Amino acid sequence: MTLRDVADAAGVSEMTVSRVLRNRGDVSDRTRERVFQASRELGYVPNKIAGALASNRVNLVGVVIPSLSNMVFPDVLHGIGAVLDDTELQPVIGTSQYDSQREEKVIYEMLSWRPSGLIVAGLEHTDAARATMRNAGVPVVEVMDVDGDPVAGAVGISHQAAGRAMAAEIIARGYFRVGYLGSSSISDARAQKRYRGLKAGLEVAGLQLADEIFYDGASGFGTGRSMTEALLQRTPDLDFLYYNTDMNAAGGLLYCLEKGMDIPGQIGLAGFNSFEVLDGLPMRIATMDSQREAIGRRAAEMIVANTLTEEVVRLEPEFLPGDTVRGDTVRGR
Amino acid sequence: MTLRDVADAAGVSEMTVSRVLRNRGDVSDRTRERVFQASRELGYVPNKIAGALASNRVNLVGVVIPSLSNMVFPDVLHGIGAVLDDTELQPVIGTSQYDSQREEKVIYEMLSWRPSGLIVAGLEHTDAARATMRNAGVPVVEVMDVDGDPVAGAVGISHQAAGRAMAAEIIARGYFRVGYLGSSSISDARAQKRYRGLKAGLEVAGLQLADEIFYDGASGFGTGRSMTEALLQRTPDLDFLYYNTDMNAAGGLLYCLEKGMDIPGQIGLAGFNSFEVLDGLPMRIATMDSQREAIGRRAAEMIVANTLTEEVVRLEPEFLPGDTVRGDTVRGR
DNA sequence: CTGAAAGCGCTAACAT
DNA sequence: ATGTTAGCGCTTTCAG
Numbered sequence: 001m002t003l004r005d006v007a008d009a010a011g012v013s014e015m016t017v018s019r020v021l022r023n024r025g026d027v028s029d030r031t032r033e034r035v036f037q038a039s040r041e042l043g044y045v046p047n048k049i050a051g052a053l054a055s056n057r058v059n060l061v062g063v064v065i066p067s068l069s070n071m072v073f074p075d076v077l078h079g080i081g082a083v084l085d086d087t088e089l090q091p092v093i094g095t096s097q098y099d100s101q102r103e104e105k106v107i108y109e110m111l112s113w114r115p116s117g118l119i120v121a122g123l124e125h126t127d128a129a130r131a132t133m134r135n136a137g138v139p140v141v142e143v144m145d146v147d148g149d150p151v152a153g154a155v156g157i158s159h160q161a162a163g164r165a166m167a168a169e170i171i172a173r174g175y176f177r178v179g180y181l182g183s184s185s186i187s188d189a190r191a192q193k194r195y196r197g198l199k200a201g202l203e204v205a206g207l208q209l210a211d212e213i214f215y216d217g218a219s220g221f222g223t224g225r226s227m228t229e230a231l232l233q234r235t236p237d238l239d240f241l242y243y244n245t246d247m248n249a250a251g252g253l254l255y256c257l258e259k260g261m262d263i264p265g266q267i268g269l270a271g272f273n274s275f276e277v278l279d280g281l282p283m284r285i286a287t288m289d290s291q292r293e294a295i296g297r298r299a300a301e302m303i304v305a306n307t308l309t310e311e312v313v314r315l316e317p318e319f320l321p322g323d324t325v326r327g328d329t330v331r332g333r
Numbered sequence: 334m335t336l337r338d339v340a341d342a343a344g345v346s347e348m349t350v351s352r353v354l355r356n357r358g359d360v361s362d363r364t365r366e367r368v369f370q371a372s373r374e375l376g377y378v379p380n381k382i383a384g385a386l387a388s389n390r391v392n393l394v395g396v397v398i399p400s401l402s403n404m405v406f407p408d409v410l411h412g413i414g415a416v417l418d419d420t421e422l423q424p425v426i427g428t429s430q431y432d433s434q435r436e437e438k439v440i441y442e443m444l445s446w447r448p449s450g451l452i453v454a455g456l457e458h459t460d461a462a463r464a465t466m467r468n469a470g471v472p473v474v475e476v477m478d479v480d481g482d483p484v485a486g487a488v489g490i491s492h493q494a495a496g497r498a499m500a501a502e503i504i505a506r507g508y509f510r511v512g513y514l515g516s517s518s519i520s521d522a523r524a525q526k527r528y529r530g531l532k533a534g535l536e537v538a539g540l541q542l543a544d545e546i547f548y549d550g551a552s553g554f555g556t557g558r559s560m561t562e563a564l565l566q567r568t569p570d571l572d573f574l575y576y577n578t579d580m581n582a583a584g585g586l587l588y589c590l591e592k593g594m595d596i597p598g599q600i601g602l603a604g605f606n607s608f609e610v611l612d613g614l615p616m617r618i619a620t621m622d623s624q625r626e627a628i629g630r631r632a633a634e635m636i637v638a639n640t641l642t643e644e645v646v647r648l649e650p651e652f653l654p655g656d657t658v659r660g661d662t663v664r665g666r
Numbered sequence: 667c668t669g670a671a672a673g674c675g676c677t678a679a680c681a682t
Numbered sequence: 683a684t685g686t687t688a689g690c691g692c693t694t695t696c697a698g
């Protein structure tokens with residue numbers, strides 16, 4: 001089933017059919033109607049492969065993220081989609097499963113389809129992947145993180161700064177025996193940066209991390225719960241728990257509440273990301289909004305603009321105190 | 334940057350380069366090495382558009398789902414990915430946002446790229462979408478649901494039966510004032526089927542749904558909590574709450590626990606889906622495993638088999654009693 | 667083992 | 683308003 005078939009059925013040239021179906025150029029209403037009719041009757045579906053080759057235009061935007069299971073990425077995709085919905089462009093998603101070799105392959109595959117742009121999560125990639133992106137010839141935007149050296153454009157927050165900011169909040173609220181609960185995966189570069197930011201921020205105030213614990217595998221209530229239990233068993237006098245993500249913090253919160261701990265008096269908790277699904281827990285977890293949707297939107301806008309931008313957009317995460325931290329005793333908020 | 338450039342740099346024909354890069358046919362080690370070298374130095378990325386047009390082969394599998402925000406779909410994608418990872422095929426995801434017009438468009442767009450197969454969530458589509466899929470000329474598999482008339486292949490569970498099975502469990506455990514808490518969205522056809530199945534199952538035992546409540550918008554703890562509060566205010570003597578999804582059930586559970594209700598004695602709760610992230614709540618919610626990964630795997634296998642199958646695979650959801658329902662007093666489990 | 671020719675299905679550019 | 687020609691970058695097929 002090709003243009004040829006529709007053209008024959010409608011008694012016009014292929015070119016006319018092409019024009020009608022793409023709504024380009026002037027075609028008489030009569031011809032137009034005949035073409036639509038023929039196309040519909042035959043159940044014609046245009047071949048975008050051929051169209052793309054001939055026109056040198058592909059209305060796809062590649063989006064490479066580590067995983068769909070971690071809710072942060074669908075949120076970024078949502079922002080991207082919101083912007084692309086107003087254009088001819090369509091996102092195409094690829095996942096790296098937190099594996100940089102796989103990511104390299106996915107990026108390469110994506111670019112081999114000659115998309116109109118590429119959005120990639122994070123700044124850490126193999127040299128080959130970076131080289132490929134640099135030569136892509138289309139707008140490339142790295143998202144979620146600005147702590148590093150972007151290949152081209154970038155939109156994100158500074159996770160290092162987010163960690164420091166959290167340290168400042170913790171200190172201002174009078175906590176000083178801080179424990180960190182995070183992922184042991186070195187491939188979660190952004191969590192690592194927050195971890196380092198936290199430590200740096202504590203040191204500025206002459207404090208040190210009192211203890212830390214790391215887990216393998218997925219975040220979740222169970223993970224948060226068991227990490228929290230293990231950490232508090234080892235270091236019972238902690239007065240603050242900073243989690244790499246709200247999902248784990250939620251598990252920790254439930255554990256602490258069960259044990260009858262006084263939150264936020266005896267112990268404070270904070271997470272990261274601000275997940276809407278968690279509204280409805282017994283207490284709102286203190287967190288930092290990671291601006292995921294805004295990041296997606298901004299990145300998509302840069303692709304739509306279609307300039308080989310090198311712009312780096314730094315968004316600011318917002319601290320949300322929730323119910324699991326004390327009031328600010330220093331600045332008196 | 335085309336094959337031509339690489340061929341010139343390596344001093345061979347385009348054809349030879351093509352063979353080396355695709356690892357097809359015999360090429361001497363010396364030539365092979367030269368080609369790789371040239372290709373690498375030039376940063377050549379093959380043009381799959383042209384390749385696909387010439388070879389009439391596209392190693393993509395279209396996957397159309399309503400949304401990425403609802404965790405059920407990433408789980409299906411995970412199953413699909415697990416199977417496709419062992420092949421040359423790659424999934425390409427499109428979302429319909431629970432809008433059948435949009436779904437029709439997405440399916441059409443997908444097929445215009447001539448993928449090797451198509452996987453679509455659900456059995457409810459516009460007539461045009463069904464017609465398009467029927468003429469696709471590639472394997473098409475509808476997933477998640479088998480209560481209806483598939484276009485071609487299908488893999489899923491019977492949500493109607495799942496609702497009935499839940500009714501049977503509720504009754505067997507001695508509950509009889511049952512409330513349903515679900516989505517008002519008619520586009521969630523599967524939840525509707527469970528709802529109808531539940532009612533049918535209760536009726537068989539001479540029971541009726543004591544009350545029901547519906548919400549707009551996204552599921553989540555907050556939604557589950559407020560629905561539960563509203564429903565119990567209206568009908569305080571309910572002894573069982575059946576939710577359309579575990580996410581809402583979790584919110585309801587937290588609410589009931591806060592109010593000091595005796596679960597599962599005074600009141601029982603059950604959800605649907607079996608979400609792993611929820612392990613770690615104070616109680617494990619009774620639920621039914623919707624077999625999402627298995628569905629994804631099975632569907633992908635049907636695509637890989639590359640036969641225009643009409644096979645309908647019905648998987649069986651597994652009831653998981655958790656901690657929020659009483660023991661089976663009838664069958665004495 | 668390597669190369670040359672033809673053509674995949676469409677669209678840009680140029681007629682008419 | 684419609685048609686004709688050429689060619690996008692690759693692979694298939696056939697030669698050698």
